[in-house]
Amino acid sequence: MEARRDDLARTADAPSSPLAGRTIIVTRAEAQAREFASALESHGARVIHCPMIEIVPPESYDLLDEAIDNLYGYDWLIFTSVNGVEYFLRRFRELGHDTSELDELRVCAIGEATASSLREAGVRVDLIPNRFTAEGVFAAIETAVGGRDHLRGMVFLLPRAAVARDYLPRALEEAGARADVVPAYRTVRPQSTDRARIEALLIGGSVDCITFTSSSTVTNFAQLFDTTDLSKLLEGVAVACIGEITARTAAEYGLQTHIQPEEYTTAALVRAIVAYFERQR
Template sequence: MRARAPSWRLCTEPQGSKKPPPHGRGSETDIAKTGPHVSASGKVFLVGAGPGDPDLITVRGLEVLNRATVVLYDNLANAMLLDLAPETAERIYVGKKKAAHSVSQEEICAVLLEKARADHIVVRLKGGDPFIFGRGGEEAEALAEAGIPFEVVPGVTAALGIAAYTGVPLTHRGHTSAVSFVSGHNVDIIDWTKVGQSETLVIYMGLTSFPDIARNLIANGRSPDTPAMAVRWATRPDQVRITGTIATLPRLIEERRMKPPATIVVGEVVQLGARLNWFERLPLFGQTIVVTRAASQAGDLSARLRSLGACVRELPAIQIGPPADSGALDAAIAHLSDYDWILFTSVNGVRFFLEALDRSHVDLRSLRARICTIGPATRRAVEELHLKVDLTPEVYVAESLVASLATADVAGQRILLPRAAVARDLVPAELSRMGAHVDVVEAYRTTMPESMVPRARELFGSGTPIDWITVTSSSTVKNLVCAVGAETLRGIKLASIGPVTSATARELGLEATVEANPYTIDGLVEAIRNRSR
């Protein structure tokens, strides 16, 4: 359904906790005075980013983000959505955090006009819905007055996100048929004799003023025993919910030191959350899990963990690139028809083999060899090329692959093994001992990303509790330990993809808490889930 598949590379964490990126990738751009020019092609989209979970953005919101040339975003819009904009799009952080508005509303409107007049496709990304306490109306008025074309893209407002992710329906035939939304910014201007009688009352931006709101509700006839709850960062893995009554909730908020942004719901429907709250019952809800796979391959594992409620922090410990010298691989492909077997020990091996094949003067018609893959993911990568796989071992490790090939009588046969620059020598050594002629060629290499060390030190030094680290290869373990040291990682549960990776961790002074069985991403997720029950 997505026009461009997102690659979430950040955990859902309180936006605004990080410094805005450098200019051109999310800086606080200087606010230039707008001139009289009206753009012929520029346009502004006021887009509701939804309540927090980035998957809740609308299809239309996704479409316009995909083609934005400028994105203005604030504290309440999930920063992960910025990955949906083109790499070349300018990202401008405009603050809007309580008591710390880095850019005023007037300045934001000026930027919208300036960028549209410069023929940009501008997306103003706003938390929740632009027209529900999002000041979208003010921005739309400024655009209309200036003659700038604009479009409003609605979003899932915080109240609806809270309702769904806490199991508290805002309307229910047995409890309520009326709902009121109110801002808690200025308590004194609200007529509580009317608003306070609404069966379900949703208070935006009212966390710090709720003691005054509660007094007004009770003074105007609302029972102090009316159920009430406050929810912070609704729909995200770090969602926090405090439940009480109108009378007790102010004290509970203070005792638990809840901070904005948070929304409050008052009414009998709050009681339904005890039975209908599905989100906080997910098996990994509230657990922070670090995924160390390469950025290009982390998406699948991260998505599965998030679907189980986890807060995922992606920390790529390796990056995968072409070989330092492709000469050996190119030469092997030039004589592809000479091989009896080709062995693929990773999806990356398949990918870079195919890229080299595309560069050559031959194609898959030259492949007469039988094909062996080490596991199901690699097998699928080959089968996507409409090639048949002749052999996949039952256990997805090199030792099992060798044992399976021993039954195939490989003596005297030529075997091609395109693999990483650094890998175990067990497979070629054992096959050579069986009498096979093995050509080991470097198809790709794994290195530590330049950003790995500073990102790892920031993550593990932030004080944010981390429950799990996933490691899917020996390289990821080695680079992780190299970046922060084994001592930093002790006390954090380690989830390993298989015995070879576990052995590497052990050599470096770490012990795997769980090990995948089978040795696949599915097995890894299931191992974490089982341990967390």
């Protein structure tokens, strides 16, 4: 954890930082935004918290419980986020299981933060794809098992958000595998967001940058303002998206992405934001 904090803030503390005096809206879930916001602030930015998602338990644990009770039937366990790890392992332990029971499965973690969360819980990680998109994950798994033909007959468990992209399970099934997608948590829009304050800041031209770290943050931000076109509201504001999928969702709401790191992590996003405003000097 300390290493990740150092990575987020490692080039900070310079009084002449390009973020000095800049106001940045952070839409990430409040519980997960602290390190990200702290890194931006250490570069001199003024951070406005506007959480657009809240992580909550699934409406029902039935499917997750069934999957956990039948773990012996799976070959691979795929975690797409830290949230998936936390909510899966929480329920896993509530049902009286120990992480040692996962030793018989091969575990794929998307992103170093997800892998670190698993390792900290005592779970062995067998694969971390180089590319964090669903397409990249499929390619990495295909290589890890020795080719597409070896996927046939394999069974994969994906505990993740109740609403998520379907490419990966679909691609696995097209290759002859079985992919069980079970809801381990839900992302919902917080009810306490201060829309009036955010709107006043945007209309007043007080915001320099807005960050989106998932497609849900974009969609929920648009819903907050009851619009399908965010271009006018965010005119003159630099849009920072953590990755290709989020940027694609932003485009669906009329936004051009100005800042997008090659690596889909908040540490990389901080560096990309700093680099962007360095060029604006």
